[in-house]
Amino acid sequence: MALSGLDIFKLLPKTNCGDCGVPTCMAFAMKLAQKKAELSECPHASEEAKATLGAASEPPIRLVKIGKDHPLEVGSETVMFRHEKTFFHQTGIAIQLRTSEGESTLEQKIREIEEYKVERVGEQLEPDLFLITHDSPEKDIFLKTIELVIENSTKGIILDCAEYETLKAGASLLKDSHASILLKKTVTDEWIDLAKNYNCSLILTSESYEDLATQVEKTKQAGVQNILLNITSKNTGLQIQQNTILRRSALKKAFKPFGYPLFNQINTESEFDMFATAAALLCKYESIVALHEYNRALLYALLTLRQNIYTDPQKPIQVDPKVYPIGEPTPESPVFVTTNFSLTYFIVSGEIENSGISAHLVVCDTEGQSVLTAWAAGKFVGETIAKFIKTINLEQQVTTRKIIIPGFVSQISGDLEESLPGWEVIVGSQEASDIPSLVKSLSLT
Amino acid sequence: MNFEIPKEVNTGKIIEVSIGATPEQGGTRSHTVTIGGSTALPFHFFEGEHPHRPLIAMEVFDKISNKYPSSLLDYYGDVIQKPGEMAQKCVDEYGAELISVRLEGTHPEKGNKSADEAAEIVKQVLESVSVPLIITGHSHYDKNNEVMKKVCEVTAGENCLISYVEKDNYKTIAAACIAYSHTLVTQTPIDVNLAKQLNILLTEMSFPPEKIVMDPLTGALGYGIEYTYSIMERIRNDALAGDKMMAFPMLVNPGYESFRVKETRAPEQDYPDWGNVELRGAYWEIATAMSLLVAGADLLIMYHPQAVATVKKKVEEMFDGRGGD
Numbered sequence: 159m160a161l162s163g164l165d166i167f168k169l170l171p172k173t174n175c176g177d178c179g180v181p182t183c184m185a186f187a188m189k190l191a192q193k194k195a196e197l198s199e200c201p202h203a204s205e206e207a208k209a210t211l212g213a214a215s216e217p218p219i220r221l222v223k224i225g226k227d228h229p230l231e232v233g234s235e236t237v238m239f240r241h242e243k244t245f246f247h248q249t250g251i252a253i254q255l256r257t258s259e260g261e262s263t264l265e266q267k268i269r270e271i272e273e274y275k276v277e278r279v280g281e282q283l284e285p286d287l288f289l290i291t292h293d294s295p296e297k298d299i300f301l302k303t304i305e306l307v308i309e310n311s312t313k314g315i316i317l318d319c320a321e322y323e324t325l326k327a328g329a330s331l332l333k334d335s336h337a338s339i340l341l342k343k344t345v346t347d348e349w350i351d352l353a354k355n356y357n358c359s360l361i362l363t364s365e366s367y368e369d370l371a372t373q374v375e376k377t378k379q380a381g382v383q384n385i386l387l388n389i390t391s392k393n394t395g396l397q398i399q400q401n402t403i404l405r406r407s408a409l410k411k412a413f414k415p416f417g418y419p420l421f422n423q424i425n426t427e428s429e430f431d432m433f434a435t436a437a438a439l440l441c442k443y444e445s446i447v448a449l450h451e452y453n454r455a456l457l458y459a460l461l462t463l464r465q466n467i468y469t470d471p472q473k474p475i476q477v478d479p480k481v482y483p484i485g486e487p488t489p490e491s492p493v494f495v496t497t498n499f500s501l502t503y504f505i506v507s508g509e510i511e512n513s514g515i516s517a518h519l520v521v522c523d524t525e526g527q528s529v530l531t532a533w534a535a536g537k538f539v540g541e542t543i544a545k546f547i548k549t550i551n552l553e554q555q556v557t558t559r560k561i562i563i564p565g566f567v568s569q570i571s572g573d574l575e576e577s578l579p580g581w582e583v584i585v586g587s588q589e590a591s592d593i594p595s596l597v598k599s600l601s602l603t
Numbered sequence: 604m605n606f607e608i609p610k611e612v613n614t615g616k617i618i619e620v621s622i623g624a625t626p627e628q629g630g631t632r633s634h635t636v637t638i639g640g641s642t643a644l645p646f647h648f649f650e651g652e653h654p655h656r657p658l659i660a661m662e663v664f665d666k667i668s669n670k671y672p673s674s675l676l677d678y679y680g681d682v683i684q685k686p687g688e689m690a691q692k693c694v695d696e697y698g699a700e701l702i703s704v705r706l707e708g709t710h711p712e713k714g715n716k717s718a719d720e721a722a723e724i725v726k727q728v729l730e731s732v733s734v735p736l737i738i739t740g741h742s743h744y745d746k747n748n749e750v751m752k753k754v755c756e757v758t759a760g761e762n763c764l765i766s767y768v769e770k771d772n773y774k775t776i777a778a779a780c781i782a783y784s785h786t787l788v789t790q791t792p793i794d795v796n797l798a799k800q801l802n803i804l805l806t807e808m809s810f811p812p813e814k815i816v817m818d819p820l821t822g823a824l825g826y827g828i829e830y831t832y833s834i835m836e837r838i839r840n841d842a843l844a845g846d847k848m849m850a851f852p853m854l855v856n857p858g859y860e861s862f863r864v865k866e867t868r869a870p871e872q873d874y875p876d877w878g879n880v881e882l883r884g885a886y887w888e889i890a891t892a893m894s895l896l897v898a899g900a901d902l903l904i905m906y907h908p909q910a911v912a913t914v915k916k917k918v919e920e921m922f923d924g925r926g927g928d
């Protein structure tokens with residue numbers, strides 16, 4: 159909750175000593191309210207002032223980082239619905255490694271998951287974390303698995319092990335890696351100390367709100383601030399409900415014990431069911447979901463959903479409007495035209511590449527809208543395209559006078575020809591995937 | 604530690620809409636289905652009622668689109684050419700709760716089948732299954748009007764869900780729905796204001812509100828789903844805040860939209876990072892369906908049998924035995 163300048167002034171010594179660099183306490187209070195100064199600049203501030211102002215400047219949901227080199231950041235959300243502003247930190251995807259799977263399987267899995275990266279709309283998508291669950295009777299394999307992950311991967315780690323000594327040995331291997339500890343029973347002092355000593359965050363688990371809040375208070379007072387909440391429930395409907403209640407309490411009621419990111423480990427038998435649950439929870443406030451199975455198709459679909467839900471609704475992902483060379487075009491190479499919606503651009507440029515020719519791809523400024531959307535809004539019509547081609551001086555750069563437009567806007571070809579004297583407008587395929595066969599049929603190669 | 608669950612009380616309620624008609628009601632269906640009635644956001648059982656759970660319909664065709672993926676053809680084989688038999692398979696084997704008959708083949712550029720042919724196909728499906736029907740048309744206004752008028756007439760009294768009308772083309776079909784007792788879908792392109800406007804236009808012609816279902820227009824996963832998702836959340840929030848012109852159940856098309864996009868068809872050998880194409884199709888549709896479900900979908904038309912089974916089981920689980928008819 160933001161405090162006004164006057165609220166802050168009431169907490170200051172009111173001596174106007176000037177040690178903070180401004181002449182009066184009031185002036186300093188105004189600077190604080192505008193976040194142009196920090197309370198520590200006043201050497202005389204009382205403990206009460208520090209406590210109150212400190213709490214007021216904390217975000218309603220804490221930002222927690224897991225991992226060392228490229229840590230996953232979760233939390234720090236400010237709205238219930240993405241259309242109210244945006245969701246800031248996308249759901250982290252953790253993949254479970256069970257020590258009972260045995261060393262060779264685990265090693266292969268770690269490599270496979272580490273290698274899995276897929277590009278979509280110019281962004282690289284990949285899972286973020288490993289959840290290491292110790293369910294083998296042998297102690298050593300837990301440590302071995304942690305070592306394997308450290309050796310083969312830069313992803314963050316969540317430790318899930320019920321035996322204190324084993325966990326401690328594991329955590330010591332990860333001292334400054336900002337690992338996280340998944341605690342499935344009520345938190346006690348020794349676990350808190352362990353998290354503190356090894357600089358880990360703690361995932362607190364409970365099926366009851368009251369108990370969860372009590373555990374959070376205890377953990378916080380004992381000095382561990384990096385907390386995640388794992389409220390468990392018996393089905394996905396209730397999980398959505400509980401997640402909503404936690405998020406709403408933090409944002410709308412300023413209920414501090416629930417001002418932390420949420421974690422959920424999905425335990426279902428079927429891969430399909432697990433996927434459906436993950437998809438729903440990713441939309442409804444889960445900061446981390448842990449999966450017990452994976453395959454490429456599953457990851458690709460889930461990562462795409464995450465990319466979609468976590469884009470900023472105010473700005474569609476777009477590329478710069480200009481001419482993009484595909485391959486090594488010469489002045490005679492054909493010209494294709496499309497919009498600057500990223501999705502459209504990446505699909506179309508990819509398919510022109512697939513067709514094996516070199517070309518000039520003119521990407522018009524449609525404020526990030528797709529072909530039909532932009533056409534319906536009057537931003538991708540004969541006149542606007544011709545104007546864009548004139549502004550970028552395309553006619554001076556190429557000698558070809560053939561321009562290929564998307565099939566979905568065949569109706570603009572007449573207008574475009576009129577606005578671009580000397581050019582032959584060719585109506586292309588509707589789908590970009592048909593560009594390779596279009597190129598063949600037009601003998602452009 | 605004390606904790607009080609923060610509840611939000613809504614003044615609005617989603618209108619309950621029934622589809623289908625039994626012999627006593629003038630139709631031939633073995634039962635009717637009802638959607639809507641919610642007084643809270645999806646799955647918020649703690650602060651409102653959800654008397655009916657979302658339903659899953661499956662779709663049959665008068666003409667197979669050339670985009671129809673082979674991974675789905677494997678499930679249906681020849682039956683795909685026979686809408687009646689396909690409908691039966693969808694209901695008996697895959698658990699479809701309604702059947703949508705898509706009449707795309709009547710589009711002048713996609714087969715130009717006649718209104719009479721379309722009517723025959725719809726009658727065939729009516730005879731093959733006893734669940735309520737959805738009739739899905741296209742956006743060629745003149746032809747669609749002609750086809751839908753005919754179909755409404757030959758199914759008089761069945762209370763089919765006629766999908767869909769748009770802002771520039773609603774009068775003829777709406778009139779046919781009133782004359783022959785059907786329910787109607789209003790479709791608008793991902794826009795809150797347009798959605799509201801169209802519903803107002805309909806009610807101004809005395810179209811009964813309990814016969815309207817709205818289609819906010821589905822963008823598939825990776826192809827605009829985030830827009831559909833947020834528009835649906837906004838519509839549902841407005842409805843629950845008391846806006847009666849937004850308070851209709853919502854229909855979405857995860858099947859049709861997902862199986863048009865490349866990601867559900869491209870072979871794994873061309874895109875190794877995308878994984879197995881058969882699985883990918885199912886996942887793509889499940890992701891589309893699940894996200895729209897949490898955004899407020901009441902009726903989902905789906906394609907992949909595995910996706911249908913997964914989402915239906917999930918919905919039942921999420922309702923924890925509650926509701927559903």
Ligand code: B12
Nearest residue numbers: 496502527528529530531534535564586589590794822827
């Ligand atoms: C998401 C979406 C939106 C989003 C915008 C997304 C964006 N950033 O553009 C929002 C919600 C904002 C929106 C708004 C509108 N929309 Co809209 N929208 C869609 C939706 C669902 C998906 C569009 C999309 O992302 N497609 C994916 C991209 C990749 O497709 P694409 O750009 O066309 O590219 C493909 C091809 O064209 C081809 N291609 C592209 N370039 C080239 C180049 C060459 C040379 C070749 C050969 C091929 C080629 O390759 C691509 C892949 O195959 C479609 C319906 C649908 N399911 O398709 C409606 C749709 C496009 N929208 C429509 C309308 C009417 C509108 C609005 C006017 C409605 C309104 N609210 O007033 C507004 C206009 C915006 C405005 N007023 O500013 C209509 C257009 C009607 C028509 N047939 O003309 C559609 C078709 C929906 C419908 N059936 O009514 N929309």
Ligand code: SF4
Nearest residue numbers: 174175176178183200
């Ligand atoms: S240093 Fe502190 S007490 Fe002195 S003027 Fe600044 S705010 Fe007031």
